[in-house]
Amino acid sequence: MFKVETKNLNLHYGTTHALKGVTMGIKENNVVAMIGPSGCGKSTYLRLFNRMNDLIDNVKIEGEVLFNGKDIYNGNIRVEEIRKKIGMVFQKPNPFPKSIFENVAYGLRVNGVNNKKFIEESVERSLKNAALWDEVKDDLKKSALSISGGQQQRLCIARALAVEPSVILMDEPSSALDPISNAKIEELIYELKKKYTIIIVTHNMQQAARVSDRTAFFYLGELIEYNDTKEIFTNPKNERTQNYITGRFG
Amino acid sequence: MSIENTEIETDKDLRFGLNRRKYVYARERFIHGILLMCALVSVFTTIGIIVVLMLQAIEFFKVVSIIDFLTDTQWTPLFADKHFGILPLLSGTLLTSVIALLVSVPIGLVIAIYLSEYAAVPVRKSVKPFLEILAGIPTIVYGYFALITVTPLLQTIFPTISGFNALSPGIVMGIMILPLVTSLSEDALRSVPKSLREGGYALGASKLQVSLSIVFPSAFSGIIASVILAFSRAIGETMIVAIAAGQSTVLNANPLNPVSTMTAYIVQVSQGDTPYGTLAYNTIFAVAITLFLFTFFLNIISFRIRKRFLAVGGD
Numbered sequence: 001m002f003k004v005e006t007k008n009l010n011l012h013y014g015t016t017h018a019l020k021g022v023t024m025g026i027k028e029n030n031v032v033a034m035i036g037p038s039g040c041g042k043s044t045y046l047r048l049f050n051r052m053n054d055l056i057d058n059v060k061i062e063g064e065v066l067f068n069g070k071d072i073y074n075g076n077i078r079v080e081e082i083r084k085k086i087g088m089v090f091q092k093p094n095p096f097p098k099s100i101f102e103n104v105a106y107g108l109r110v111n112g113v114n115n116k117k118f119i120e121e122s123v124e125r126s127l128k129n130a131a132l133w134d135e136v137k138d139d140l141k142k143s144a145l146s147i148s149g150g151q152q153q154r155l156c157i158a159r160a161l162a163v164e165p166s167v168i169l170m171d172e173p174s175s176a177l178d179p180i181s182n183a184k185i186e187e188l189i190y191e192l193k194k195k196y197t198i199i200i201v202t203h204n205m206q207q208a209a210r211v212s213d214r215t216a217f218f219y220l221g222e223l224i225e226y227n228d229t230k231e232i233f234t235n236p237k238n239e240r241t242q243n244y245i246t247g248r249f250g
Numbered sequence: 251m252s253i254e255n256t257e258i259e260t261d262k263d264l265r266f267g268l269n270r271r272k273y274v275y276a277r278e279r280f281i282h283g284i285l286l287m288c289a290l291v292s293v294f295t296t297i298g299i300i301v302v303l304m305l306q307a308i309e310f311f312k313v314v315s316i317i318d319f320l321t322d323t324q325w326t327p328l329f330a331d332k333h334f335g336i337l338p339l340l341s342g343t344l345l346t347s348v349i350a351l352l353v354s355v356p357i358g359l360v361i362a363i364y365l366s367e368y369a370a371v372p373v374r375k376s377v378k379p380f381l382e383i384l385a386g387i388p389t390i391v392y393g394y395f396a397l398i399t400v401t402p403l404l405q406t407i408f409p410t411i412s413g414f415n416a417l418s419p420g421i422v423m424g425i426m427i428l429p430l431v432t433s434l435s436e437d438a439l440r441s442v443p444k445s446l447r448e449g450g451y452a453l454g455a456s457k458l459q460v461s462l463s464i465v466f467p468s469a470f471s472g473i474i475a476s477v478i479l480a481f482s483r484a485i486g487e488t489m490i491v492a493i494a495a496g497q498s499t500v501l502n503a504n505p506l507n508p509v510s511t512m513t514a515y516i517v518q519v520s521q522g523d524t525p526y527g528t529l530a531y532n533t534i535f536a537v538a539i540t541l542f543l544f545t546f547f548l549n550i551i552s553f554r555i556r557k558r559f560l561a562v563g564g565d
Contacts, residue, residue: 055448083452084453088448094445106450106463107453110456156449
């Protein structure tokens with residue numbers, strides 16, 4: 001069984017047909033990279049899983065999005081519950097203008113956790129899992145805006161981990177970072193895949209090749225090819241995939 | 251293009267364009283001069299006002315000591331037994347202004363949060379012009395509204411309330427500054443980046459939680475600035491309080507009693523038959539400079555707060 005999957009999914013923004021009949025499944029503890037030129041629908045696809053597209057007006061969705069076999073667009077399911085279980089890390093680090101501690105604790109607090117000891121333990125564990133604890137453990141009260149961009153992004157990962165999701169969506173998580181911070185994020189993804197299912201949108205072909213188990217190539221709203229990462233990069237079946245990964249277009 | 255070619259072109263340019271260049275240069279200088287003069291008009295006006303206020307206030311303070319002015323609890327310059335304590339006027343001003351804030355800040359912030367976070371675009375587009383109409387109503391109309399409508403209404407709730415009182419103009423002033431609070435706070439809320447809201451939603455926060463615990467704190471500096479600006483507007487408001495607050499210069503903290511504000515007092519004296527140049531007349535300059543300092547410091551505080559929150563953003 002797949003951890004998350006979509007079946008014949010179509011998405012329209014107003015008159016734009018942004019996703020065209022995408023059927024794709026992702027297994028537990030896999031890292032799946034989504035590649036494709038800008039505007040091909042990969043970010044839109046990613047945002048289906050935590051229903052971030054709900055925030056945009058005029059979006060029409062047809063087809064099924066399943067999480068653990070259940071349709072997350074079913075009216076009986078609270079969208080907040082979905083977002084707790086399927087976390088997200090954004091392209092640009094977006095820490096809240098609060099302290100480092102409060103940033104990580106935020107997800108717990110909004111989900112009704114009040115136990116001080118539990119929150120402290122959870123913040124420490126999350127920061128350790130995001131490989132940030134050693135750098136900030138003496139400055140937990142400092143503003144999250146005072147740390148570097150790379151640290152902020154790992155803080156955002158820690159923040160997502162604190163609510164104990166099982167899937168993490170990453171929308172170009174290191175495209176705004178320097179190469180060293182980028183390497184740290186990739187190492188982190190490697191660690192995180194032991195416990196989490198990760199879907200990552202990236203423009204960086206090497207990154208996709210390095211971190212992912214499987215790769216999906218999107219083009220103009222269609223899923224062109226989806227296969228083991230090794231296969232995609234060494235032996236692509238589709239000509240457009242080949243052209244894209246060799247840099248002939250896109 | 252080679253270097254030689256470039257030189258030739260420069261030469262040509264000089265030969266044919268020298269006069270024209272001079273003309274363009276002179277025109278630029280001229281326009282610059284006119285713009286500078288326009289900018290200086292506002293600077294000189296401000297300086298002029300301050301100088302006039304100071305000179306007349308100095309005349310006043312030659313006779314009355316600053317200590318008496320700040321500590322005496324009676325203000326009776328127009329009576330036989332003259333006292334020159336600003337406190338009754340100050341308390342009247344603060345009383346009406348604080349009432350105005352108590353009305354406008356909660357309502358204004360709720361409207362701002364609604365408009366910025368909840369309202370659909372068509373609702374926002376139709377509500378905002380109505381709010382702006384409130385800002386366009388002449389204050390004399392508000393004054394009569396306070397006196398003729400709000401005070402009788404309050405009399406049904408508080409039978410002991412005077413015909414002139416601090417509460418009624420305070421409430422009406424609150425309505426008057428409501429658009430200021432709403433509009434500036436809404437701007438501040440809307441300028442919070444969408445990515446912060448998404449960060450909150452992605453953690454399972456509800457709309458209310460995102461609005462109150464992320465967007466509101468992020469916009470706090472702008473909101474405080476709007477509140478202080480509204481406060482300073484309320485302190486300087488004249489017509490409403492002159493009409494509906496009364497002219498009692500007795501030190502008083504009860505909003506049901508008549509009070510006189512600094513502005514209303516200035517109206518009373520400058521419209522009355524107090525001869526120019528007398529001590530009683532000069533009191534209005536002492537009051538005016540107090541008023542000026544008040545709004546001046548409020549603006550500085552607003553500026554400081556804005557700067558501090560922009561720089562840190564921590565808690």
